Amino acid sequence: MLKTSYRKINDLAVNKIEAASHVFVFLEIFAREGGIQSYVKDVFRSYTDKNEAIRAEVFLLRDAANCVNKFESANLRFRYFKTNWPQLDRIRMAAALFLHLLLHRPKHVYCGHVNLASLIGIFCNFLGIPYTVMTHGKEVWQPLPALTVKSLQKATSIWTVSHYTRDQIVNGASKLDARKIKILPCAVNNNYFTPGEKSTALVERYGLKDARVLMTVARLWSGDRYKGVDITIQALPEIAKVFPDVKYLVIGRGDDQPRLASLAADCGVEERVVFAGFVANEELVEHYRLADAYVMPSQEGFGIVYLEAMACGVPVVAGDADGSADPLQNGRLGWRVPHRDVKAVAIACIEILKGDDHRCNGEWLREQVVSHFGIDAFSARLRKQF
Template structure:
């Protein structure tokens, strides 16, 4: 099943008849003072919102960001309120009071809650005022049974947005949600930032990758995130090296699990093949992706924006086979999906990729598919469709 690019032509006449501004409210935990998949997703929402050319106006409440943060989205269409404090309790109380006063005075048409942990607060304030709200979900945070207060807030929401079919399926099953209530707004990739290109000679020399086959992963190396599969890929390296003796594995990311991973590589005799690059700024990621002959992350993801980033750079990808990565990989049409804790399956797939005979190794085709299905334009169309459907709903 493919994720379609939504066509919004049928809404064109309707949107032209919006005589006055539609007032929205967005509520997020933190967007600008932390980097991560959720933060990138929210910034794409802001970017798309500003490009909609519709009579939409939103006020954005940010629990843990401060006014000093760099925010390129402040505009006539997006106004931001910051509540970061040294006291978590104080910042939450301040935001709750400000949000309540805003809802009472302005009566926005819709409120968008950016995380399930904020859903009870948003639901508590919106429900008595008859203001509909939508809750955004992203992945693992809704894969397990939620506390009663959060579950109730989700069940009473006008809509729930999520990034993948898998997350919709699991969240509905374990939290008794109506699947018809859950709408898909998948992650996006910026095709201008992530582009194909030649391997950087400077980076090849920096990491000792000259004349090698390069596997790569971009992931947090936290002990609580072993599901990312870096350890499984390390376990697969001896088999891969039997076929490709020049193979090396570049791991980008940082965290407290790195010593364990480094020891695992040493114990398996592949310590010299694993390079821990540490943290790489977002603006340097594309140049690093271009070093890879294969992007390998046999993980369990809510979606997996990194797969899109790699494909946009023309790099073939490998993911797990029981998670939200089914959407960016289009159920295997655009990449290899393997059992996420199976080193043998990872090794076999990596060997196929490095041989380069499979059509899924065609970098230009991969990029075209990724941008067509999940580029910023496609994301903007989906967002517009969702927002107009809410305006048009009873």
């Protein structure tokens, strides 16, 4: 009888731990690199610092089991569903997810992308499990399918990275309750992205000796022209009138590079534009340190690259009608210019290269960024959400 009672108590304890657990569902985290992936990794990093009794299961639709994952731990377990059959992968993940939710009834489900919101909404609403949908930028700036909107409306909360994206969601066709939306801005790994001397080897590799260096880190895909690399190229002739030694280092790869190279030739600045190609994350900090200004007059949901540059003490130029208002603190930390305005980009770059503005003070810039967007600040915000 004692053994039976003990077994029942133990079962209740186990069930309580299971009920207190979380479930995360993402499209892909390790198969590619990008702002969303970086954001999610910061969530994982902060999550593993939490109480070990709180466990989570992570479902990854497009990541395979052989991916490099440094976040696997006793309280953060991953399930991978990528094979050579994408449609079958979705069915397999949906079945495994529903079974897990049915059997374990987690405390909360976190949906990592709006494209998964309808699936999560159907399951969680049927089972009575609260859920949160994470949003980032362009994926929620336009009208969404009716079922997705319904899932967002029924979500317990919605996370987003910037005030701009929040406003786009609230003022769009989704008709969402603004009180449900929690702003959890991106973070920068301030222990990795730090100021430092320019690497002599990289200066020689890219031919940047004695040059004033503008830099952009972006995908060079034809669908991502909004990043503004072409606008910066067109601004170079005007900048060069004031700073004849200026060069533009473009980090990234994609099918739009031939067009950009041709544009540089047409503008007479092909010798000033250096296409570095793909640079791995572990090499990025040395590249940021080459820059005298980070330039990306884009339309971003947030723009983690701005944080990375500023954490390295590099002043930045961003667009003025997007989520970059948050990392730039509405212009307090950097220059915001009209999207696709060549003249405005040229003026901002010239001001930065002159170095008279307090926003060019690398030490002050880093202090501000770490204070608002460092790992500790991010973890503190995240703890309030769980």
